[in-house]
Amino acid sequence: MNMLPLLRQELECFFAGLSFYTRIPTPAWVKYKPENLNKSRKYLALIGVFVGSVGALVLLSLSFVLPSSVSILLSMVATVYITGAFHEDGFADSCDGFGGGWEKAQVLSIMKDSRMGSYGVVGLLLLFGLKFLVLWELFQVNLSLVLITLVLAHAVSRLMASVVMQYFAYVSHIETSKSHQVASLRLSNKNMLLSALPIFIILAFSLDWRYFVALLMSLLVAGVLGQYFKKRIGGYTGDCLGAVQQVTEVGFCVMVLMLAN
Numbered sequence: 001m002n003m004l005p006l007l008r009q010e011l012e013c014f015f016a017g018l019s020f021y022t023r024i025p026t027p028a029w030v031k032y033k034p035e036n037l038n039k040s041r042k043y044l045a046l047i048g049v050f051v052g053s054v055g056a057l058v059l060l061s062l063s064f065v066l067p068s069s070v071s072i073l074l075s076m077v078a079t080v081y082i083t084g085a086f087h088e089d090g091f092a093d094s095c096d097g098f099g100g101g102w103e104k105a106q107v108l109s110i111m112k113d114s115r116m117g118s119y120g121v122v123g124l125l126l127l128f129g130l131k132f133l134v135l136w137e138l139f140q141v142n143l144s145l146v147l148i149t150l151v152l153a154h155a156v157s158r159l160m161a162s163v164v165m166q167y168f169a170y171v172s173h174i175e176t177s178k179s180h181q182v183a184s185l186r187l188s189n190k191n192m193l194l195s196a197l198p199i200f201i202i203l204a205f206s207l208d209w210r211y212f213v214a215l216l217m218s219l220l221v222a223g224v225l226g227q228y229f230k231k232r233i234g235g236y237t238g239d240c241l242g243a244v245q246q247v248t249e250v251g252f253c254v255m256v257l258m259l260a261n
Contacts, residue, residue: 013039014046021047021158022083038185041165042195044158049198052154055079056147068139072132079154088124090242092116095123097239104233108172111239127246134253141260148206149256155199156215157249160222161241166192168226169235214255218248 012030017040019026026032059075066074080088093111099119101107110117138146166186187195203211225244229236236244 012036014043016040017043018047018050021086022051023081041162041187042191044162045155045195046198048155048158049151049202051079051082052151054082055154056150059150060143060147063139063143069132069136072135072139075135075150076128076131087242087245088127090239091127091246092120092124093239094243095119098232099123104171107233108237111237127250131250131253134250134257137257138253138260141257145256145260148202148208148211149253152199152202152211152214153249153252155202156218156252157245157247159196159199160218160248161245162187162192162195163219163222164226164229164236164241164244168230170237171233171235172237210256210259213259214252217255218252221248221251 012033013036015026015030016032016036018024020037020040021044055075055078058078059071062071062074093113093116096113096117096119097107097111100117101110135146135150138149199215203215222244225240225247226236229240
């Protein structure tokens with residue numbers, strides 16, 4: 001059996017997802033196919049490992065020449081830049097929508113508004129502040145702890161967004177949404193398990209039970225958020241997925257910090 005066509009197809013799916021969720025351009029040899037974007041969901045955790053590794057590498061490199069606080073802040077800047085604040089934007093829109101809207105139509109309308117409201121601004125300020133403080137506290141405990149936590153937090157949180165896509169309904173209008181190609185199909189159970197493989201590999205090598213507990217907590221938080229979205233608007237939108245990613249990312253770090261103290 002010739003494995004090269006299969007390998008090429010999987011690489012095309014991976015790069016389709018990488019270019020969608022980050023600023024990394026697609027290689028010239030990769031042909032754009034709409035179906036590849038949906039299939040790229042199984043690589044969300046791997047994309048998270050990539051983004052988290054960039055942040056961890058920046059933090060590690062700068063920690064030798066700069067104070068820990070500055071190194072952490074610049075690490076956060078690096079991950080925001082490489083993703084184009086893709087998930088942070090969804091988080092802010094979700095804060096505005098659910099904070100300022102009552103009925104489903106009103107919530108969805110506010111989310112679609114390109115202007116940021118007070119709920120979004122306050123939400124981002126609190127989110128970034130909490131991220132910074134938690135990473136700084138983890139740094140004081142152990143450098144390797146904060147580096148591994150950073151990588152896992154980005155990977156696990158993106159997997160949690162995929163979990164919400166898998167088990168809840170998509171409610172945005174197809175013609176106006178940029179996320180419908182990702183959310184239009186569900187993955188097989190096999191691919192869902194395979195998508196978590198990068199996380200399990202890191203957990204196996206780290207041999208730290210705190211990460212496993214934080215993973216379980218992230219699943220719980222993702223489920224609660226999914227149920228909340230279902231109750232309020234009947235399901236999730238692309239902005240909701242950004243909120244899931246951001247909340248579970250910082251939640252993962254908070255849980256590791258709680259268990260480290």
